Amino acid sequence: MNDLLEGFRLVGQMDVLIAILASSIYGLVVGSLPGLSATMATALLVPVTFYLSPIAAVATIISASAMAIFSGDIPGCLLRIPGTPASAAYTDEAYAMTRKGQAELALGTGLWFSAVGGIIGTLSLVVMAPLLAEVALNFSSYEYFWLAVLGLMCATLVARSSPVKAIASMLLGLLVSCIGMENPAGAPRFTWGQPDLLGGIEPLPALVGVFALSEVMRALATFDPPPLPRRKFGSIMAGQWALTKIYQWPMWRGNVIGIIIGVLPGAGADMAAWVSYAMSKRFSKTPEKFGTGHPEGLVEAGASNNASLASGWVPALLFGIPGDTITAIAIGVLYMKGLNPGPTLFTERASSMYALYIIFILANIIMIPLGIIMIRLAAHVLRAPRASIMPIILMLCAVGAFATGNNMFSVLMVGFFGVVGYVMERNGYPVAALVLGIVMGSMVEQSFVTSLIKSDNSLLPFIDRPISGVLAAITAGALLWPVGAWLLRRRTRTRPPLQRPA
């Protein structure tokens, strides 16, 4: 109880409240601009968090990412261009509603169910994290190894791309993490005699390059999005309560799916939205209405992607394994601020954990008024020409990377990873898998080598300990899943096509 009060006191400090408000506005604006994703918003925030108190630093990341995931719905609904990848699953549906003259309803649905999903996801975090922390205390390097590998496998599964290419991306990330002296022998590895490489590749410049610089590059290679027609909005929140009652069951399903996908290491909001939208269509009583401007899928997927955001912090806080690309960044900030992830975080720093929960709830509550303002201002924000935004993003890439270590080498790394990310994306190699590989590489290697040394080079303890056995089985399933899906697809394809009523 004392911890809870202490948590409230921590959040109630002026700098934290200002950080929440400012980063919320920042998240809303960045998320609503097409091409600028929630991950990018978070990556560019990191240099700012260096100078904040620990709680304020975490607060900026939580509020900016939650707002960005919601506001990605806005251009999706109005322009048919998803603002963030997490909105892509239902962009067509939302745009169809706009064409039917129901833009308010579609945007309101996105806003209301984002907030509901965020709050329910937070509650799941509150309930699950301490319970899992008990279990996690028994984990040894074998279990950590499998958890990390499972996270990497999930990252390859969620990519809507060739699984082979996704695994290749992940391996590339792991290879990058091999660079430097942090290895079992402490010897310089793959450094080519460069002193700058001795410390290894910092994840942040790589993230900024892959997610932010490559976006500036893409902007130069593509056409301008169409201008947004001016429109007057009616009441945004009207009818949302009725929708909540009608689609109560899909909403809960969306929340639960979002929570599960969020907890899975490596899988995040994008995946949650795609799965939930597909599920909603599959189990709907009126699947034929999907795609014609039907709010049911929006309810389910909108709740799902925000729910996954909060539960994605479960593996991040407990094991230091990112639940998605956003928490991959957050973990770095947690370490920097002395909130080292691990099960003991919940016993030794309980008040900070309560503060974190409170920030989540608070961010999802203020999302509603701020979101309404944002929707009304969207016409102006979306009118800002790319020619004025992209140069600023480029400068923020340079300065942000420089700020991480005050050296120019990081700036070069941003350029390098920007090119890598751009070329990979163009050729169907998912970049999220690359990034998770870079972030988790040293953990995978360390737990693997430690385990091997402990077991005297025997691989048996990797599978015969109860928890590690289960984790190994899930990982194997994740690896074999694409093969199964491929076989299944081949079988159905050889069958004669079903007669469908036109």
Add this chain to the structure above:
Amino acid sequence: MQLSDRVTGGFLVALGGVAVYGASLQPGVPGQDVGPSVFPTIIGLGLIGCGLLILLRVGHSFEAPDDVIPAAPGEALPQPPRFAEIRAFIPPLLLVFYTLVADWLGFLPTAAVMVLVVALALGARWRLALPLAVLAPLGIATIFMKLLRVPLPDGILPLPW
């Protein structure tokens, strides 16, 4: 830069080979079988395997057609700009430019050049690009140097306040 699966797959095989070779050069840890070479060897072998599978176009059917949303009926997709593939490499080249000249030219002039180039490349008029090239670096420098205390290079033109 759209490359064929043959090129990217071949590159991965080569990179995997280099990784395995590089790993074999790593010094061992005395009295211990697992050293710094184990992990890169496994990754290298994995990359070779993936590269070969990509060369054989395994898993190609899983690739989503494209992230670009198809045009709505009755709407034509505008053509991408000319030299799109070359233009895309302007931003990383500008970052190289930044690392080369920022230390003696200073943050403000270097950033102004970069902002101007990107804005003009994106089709901004001079009316927008010039004020942006003056104001954006000033704003960023103020936030990062004064508030966040990042030592950006002063060069020939320090921040006036």
